[in-house]
Amino acid sequence: MAQQNFVPGTASQDLNNEVELTISAKNLLNKDRMSKSDPTCVVYIQQIDHSWVEHGRTEQICNSLNPEFSKKILIGYRFEELQKLKFKIYDIDSKSAALDKHDFLGEAECSLGQIVSSGKFVTTLHHSKSKNNGELCVKAEEIGTLKEDVEFLFSAEGFKKSDTCNPKWPKFTVPIRLIRTKDQNDVALSLQCWNWNGDGSHKLIGEVQTTTKEILQAPKTFSLNDKKTGKSVGKLCLHEAKVIKTFSFLEFITSGTQINCTVAIDFTASNGASDKPNSLHYMGPTPTLYEQALLSVVSIIQDYDSGKHFPVLGFGAKVPPNGILSQEFFVNLTPNPHCFGVQGVIEAYRRCLPFIQLYGPTNLKLAISPQ
Numbered sequence: 574m575a576q577q578n579f580v581p582g583t584a585s586q587d588l589n590n591e592v593e594l595t596i597s598a599k600n601l602l603n604k605d606r607m608s609k610s611d612p613t614c615v616v617y618i619q620q621i622d623h624s625w626v627e628h629g630r631t632e633q634i635c636n637s638l639n640p641e642f643s644k645k646i647l648i649g650y651r652f653e654e655l656q657k658l659k660f661k662i663y664d665i666d667s668k669s670a671a672l673d674k675h676d677f678l679g680e681a682e683c684s685l686g687q688i689v690s691s692g693k694f695v696t697t698l699h700h701s702k703s704k705n706n707g708e709l710c711v712k713a714e715e716i717g718t719l720k721e722d723v724e725f726l727f728s729a730e731g732f733k734k735s736d737t738c739n740p741k742w743p744k745f746t747v748p749i750r751l752i753r754t755k756d757q758n759d760v761a762l763s764l765q766c767w768n769w770n771g772d773g774s775h776k777l778i779g780e781v782q783t784t785t786k787e788i789l790q791a792p793k794t795f796s797l798n799d800k801k802t803g804k805s806v807g808k809l810c811l812h813e814a815k816v817i818k819t820f821s822f823l824e825f826i827t828s829g830t831q832i833n834c835t836v837a838i839d840f841t842a843s844n845g846a847s848d849k850p851n852s853l854h855y856m857g858p859t860p861t862l863y864e865q866a867l868l869s870v871v872s873i874i875q876d877y878d879s880g881k882h883f884p885v886l887g888f889g890a891k892v893p894p895n896g897i898l899s900q901e902f903f904v905n906l907t908p909n910p911h912c913f914g915v916q917g918v919i920e921a922y923r924r925c926l927p928f929i930q931l932y933g934p935t936n937l938k939l940a941i942s943p944q
Contacts, residue, residue: 590649590650590651590715590821590822590823591647591648591649591650591715591716592647592648592649592650592685592689592713592714592715592716592823593645593646593647593648593713593714593716594616594645594646594647594648594688594711594712594713595642595645595711595712595713595714596614596616596631596642596646596660596709596710596711597639597640597641597642597709597710598612598614598639598640598662598698598707598708598709598710599638599639599707599708599710600638600639600705600707600708601637601638601639601640601662601678601679601698601706601707602638602664602678602679602700602703602705602706602707603638604664604676604678605664605666608636609636609637609638610636610637610638610664610676610678611633611634611635611636611637611664611665611666612633612634612637612638612640612662612663612664612665612678613630613631613632613633613634613642613662613663613665614630614631614640614642614660614661614662614709615627615629615630615631615660615661615662615663615672616628616629616630616646616648616658616659616660617658617659617660617661618648618656618657618658619656619657619658619659625659628646628648628658629646629647629648630644631643631644631646632644633665638707647716648685650685650689650713650715650823652686652822652873653873654873655684655686655869655872655873656684656685656686657682657683657684658682658683658684658685658688659680659681659682660680660681660682660709660711661677661679661680662677662678662679662680662698662709663675663676663677663678664676664677664678677700678698678700678706678707679698679699679700679706679707679709680698680699680700681696681697681698681699681709683696683711684876685713686873686876686877687876688711688712688713689713689823689826689827689876690826690827690876690877692712692827692828692829693710693711693712694710694711694712694713695708695709695710696708696709697709713827714827715821715823715824715827719748719749719750719753719754720818720819720820720821720824721748721749721816721817721818721819722746722747722748722749722816722817722819723746723747723748723749723752723789723814723815723816723817724744724745724746724813724814724815724817725744725745725746725747725811725813725814726742726744726811726812726813727742727809727810727811727812728740728741728742728810728812729766729797729807729808729809729810730807730808730810731806731807731808732766732778732806732807733806733807744813746817748819749816752785752788753785758785758786759784759785759786760784760785761782761783761784762782762783762784762785762788763780763781763782763783764780764781764783764788764795764809765777765778765779765780766778766779766780766797766807766809777800778797778806778807779797779798779799779800779805779806779807779809780797780798780800781795781796781797781798781809783795788811788814789814789816790814791811791812791813791814792810792811792812792813793810793811794808794809794810794811795808795809795810795811796808796809797809826877830877831877831878831879832874832877832878833878834870834871834874834875834878834883835883835884835885835886836867836871836883836884836885836886836904836918837885837886837887837888837937837940837941838863838867838885838886838887838888838904838922839888839889839935840854840887840888840889840890840929840931840932841888841889841890841931841932841933841934841935842889842931842932842933843933843935844931846931847926847931854926854931856923856926863922864919864922864923867915867918867919867922868915868919871883871914871915871918872915875914875915881913881914882911882912882913883911883912883913883914883917883918884903884910884911884912885903885904885905885910885911885912885918885921885922886901886902886903886904886910886940887899887901887902887903887904887925887929888900888901888902888935888936888937888939888940889931889932889933889934889935889936890902890929890930890931890932891929891930891932892906892928892929893906893928893929896930898932900936900938900939900940901939901940904921904922904925905921905924905925906924906925906928
């Protein structure tokens with residue numbers, strides 16, 4: 574059977590956590606002489622080529638310098654991506670959809686990660702022609718997921734053609750979305766008992782037809798029936814059906830969970846001499862492959878660390894002042910390994926390279942578990 578949503582050559586969107594953005598603003602510029610501005614907010618997403626594409630607009634609020642927009646902006650959240658957003662606020666003076674027909678009030682840029690990790694993201698609005706442009710507030714909330722598991726405990730009685738006539742199974746858990754949908758709480762279910770054989774030729778003992786609502790009303794006993802004859806072959810006993818609240822990664826982040834990151838860089842000679850163009854550490858006109866990796870990872874992680882101070886360790890090199898091999902040294906070559914933000918990490922890496930000698934062997938132990 575063909576899988577749904579299988580589109581070769583594309584990236585799946587099914588793994589997105591969809592969030593809705595609630596937008597408000599305070600102390601906006603007033604562009605109307607006889608009344609107050611009539612603002613709307615336009616949201617843009619940065620593309621791979623760094624261009625900006627409009628993603629959505631709020632409604633227009635009349636005569637307000639402190640709008641609280643009711644229309645939510647839906648967007649797919651991916652932790653592993655740096656999702657840059659731009660918010661532009663305009664004073665709408667006509668029915669034209671063309672934004673250049675309206676007065677620009679201010680803009681702000683941030684990442685979706687910053688919004689999610691802060692709970693309530695507040696930033697200053699910028700305008701090239703004025704200083705006091707007010708502030709923007711954005712909140713993110715995860716939507717549309719069934720975040721519960723069901724823990725079941727089953728046993729059976731009266732099996733005749735089985736190695737175990739009265740089996741008792743250990744507890745097991747299934748996501749509630751497998752037995753219930755967002756649109757349908759009561760789904761038809763089939764419970765089956767099989768006789769397991771080591772050669773893989775398992776045989777169906779019996780089955781029972783039930784529903785989600787019924788199976789959640791434990792304790793309950795079902796009659797297991799032979800699929801062909803319809804005759805009873807035993808009893809299936811449901812002792813527990815416990816609904817357990819689960820939490821998504823996004824819920825942990827929006828609740829204030831911080832992610833701390835320690836950076837470890839491989840300075841072994843297997844990377845190639847740093848003065849050779851084929852080296853992974855080659856300092857040429859473009860960033861090294863290590864710089865590209867640091868930028869890709871730390872630029873995302875830093876949105877979830879309020880302090881943004883990252884210890885940066887190196888291993889596999891001879892270091893000053895005595896040229897001794899070290900499998901754990903501070904890349905900034907100071908007594909404190911912490912660097913501020915992704916730029917601080919990259920600057921420490923670039924300053925370090927001319928003062929060390931790539932060596933070996935590769936030993937990650939101290940970098941992963943410092944003594």
